[in-house]
Every structure is written in C-alpha cells, then in structure tokens.
Amino acid sequence: MKKPVLIVPAVAALLALPALASSADSWLHVKVQEKGAKASTVRVNLPLSVIEKAAPLAGNEWQKHAKIEAGDHGMSKDQLKAMWAAVRDSEDAEFVRVEGTDENVHVAKLKGKLVIHVDDKGSKNEKVAIELPMEVADALLSGPGDQLDFAAAIEALKSHGHGQFVSVNDDDSTVRIWIDGHNGTE
C-alpha cells in the first residue's frame, strides 16, 4: 500500500521539473554590435527573475514618458487592445505583405506568434525581424487603464520558453534580443 503513495508525488515532482527549470534558469540576453572602425559592443545578460522585480519601475517610467504611436498618429491603449484582440482571435494568417523597390514588409500570425519582417533597402539597408508570442502581448496589455503590465509580460515570457524575439541588422549595427537558459555571454 505504501508504493502508490510514494509514486504519485514522485511523478508529480518529475513532471514539474521542466517548468521549474525553465522559470528558474531563463535569461534575457541583449547584444548590440556596432559596425565600423570605432565600433562598440554592448552585452546585457539578466535572469528573468531580476527583470521581474524591476518591472514596477518600468511601469512607472512608462506612465510618465511613453505613448503609443502608429505612423503619424497617437493611439490610446484601448485602441491598441481592440486591434490586438482582432489579431489574436484570428486564425494563422498573413495580414500585411508589401513588396516594393525600397521596402518589403511582412506581418503575419503564425503558430501563436506575431511575426513582423521588414526589409528596408533605403539608405541604412535595415532588416528587422520580430517574433512576439501572443500571450506576452496579451499580458502586457492586460494592465488597468493606460498602464502596461510589465510584470505579467515577464511571467508570460518565463512560461513561453526560449527563443529569439528581436533581430535588427543594418549598415550601422546588429541588435539581437533572445531568451535562453544560459548565463554566459555570446
């Protein structure tokens, strides 16, 4: 009769291990590498647990300084939430495809992520790739009023797992933002 009593909590602990490992060991990495003769490199490596604690400070600064702009127009958080809800509730689809001589733009929803690719062939020859998990954007917009809930967004990042979120490559620099389980620099 003792064996089943021991097996159940042991199995539960084993099943919980990956979740515990991913939330305890996830690190946010940012690497900015300038190009050119006097180029500099910036590397930031922070555990998500530290960023989570700093989230209230980010929220306070957002309240004071940030505003949402779309093109030449300002946008309230409620308007952005409504647009986002329409995107979130749709099936996987391509929303925007622009192929021009100066610029290619591709915005789509794919496998639970908002994917944005911009290839600007102008003076700076900029390539931008953003893959934002839907639940992270949901969490960010879930704050009351005009507030962005950075703490909830960090929680969503922790449970989403590892991967690259932002990559920008132009003539002046490359920028990468990603999350993995390593505390080392690249």
Place this chain on the structure above:
Amino acid sequence: MRNRAATVILIVIGAMIALAVNVTLFAAVVTYRAYRQGTAVVQVQEKGPDGVNLWIPVPVSLAGAAMRFIPKQDLPPVDPQVAAALPTLQEIARELDRMPDAVLVEVESADEWVRISKKDGRLVVEVDDPDARVHVSLPPGALGEIASHLSWLARQAPPAPPAPPLPASPPAAPAPAGSV
C-alpha cells in the same frame, strides 16, 4: 615521580600552545571571512608614470551605522522619486544576491571597457579607460543594505526645501514724454 610530573607539565603546555594556535587561526579566518562578506572595496589605478594607486576598503555596515550619528538637521534630503523606488530596489538587490555568478552588462569599445558582473557572490564593477582602471566590489547583501540605509535616510531627513519663487518681472519702462 619527578619524570611523570615533568611529562604532565609538558603535555599541558603543549595542549595550551595548540589551543592558542587554533584559536588564533580561527579568529583570523573569521575576521577574513567577515571582511570579505561585509566590506566593499574600491581600487583605482591611474595610468601614466605619475598615476596614483588607491585601495579603499569600506565596511558597508559601518558606513550605514555612521549615518545614524549625523544630526537630523544635517542629513541630506533624498529625492522623493528615489525614495519611492527604494522598496523595489531592495527586491532587486535580494534577487541579485540569489542569482548565480554571471556577466550582467559588458560594454566594449576601441578605447574603453566596462563590465558589471557577479563573481564569487560579489557584485563587481570594472572600468578600463585611457585614464585609469577602476574596480569596485560589493559584498553579498551590500546593495540591499545600502537601499535599507537610504530608506532610513528618506524617513529621517528633512523634506527638500521648497523651490524658490520665480523673480517678479521688472515693471515696464515709462514711455518718454512726447511719444505717440
């Protein structure tokens, strides 16, 4: 009899010497560990032939305790925005203490290098530029302790003085006689 007494005396003296050595060694180890655990270290090495080398150990607890002897009216005011952020800073400090050793921030350019890292449990800031090499090392818990002292200071210090009133605009010069 005499030989036995001499042997006993020698044994007792030997045991006392061994005990004294052990106690001294233990005290040295405890003192060193307390020093490592509780002391911030600032090292500055100026470059050039006349460069100055500084090595300044600062016991973090002592610095905080010393603040409590400053008369209340002489305490510097703490910016209200900084005071409001202190509880969050204490949480961040606790989390930094818990995390494993890692390089947190590194900036590398042609003539300057800056690194903030956690090494052997200590928070280390290193700067290497054309003028000097700087190394600041904080023991575990120091950031939280500093935030705690600042919180105490924010509660004790007199409020920041009110902003001085704007100067009154000078009266308009009277128009000269005969003008239109």
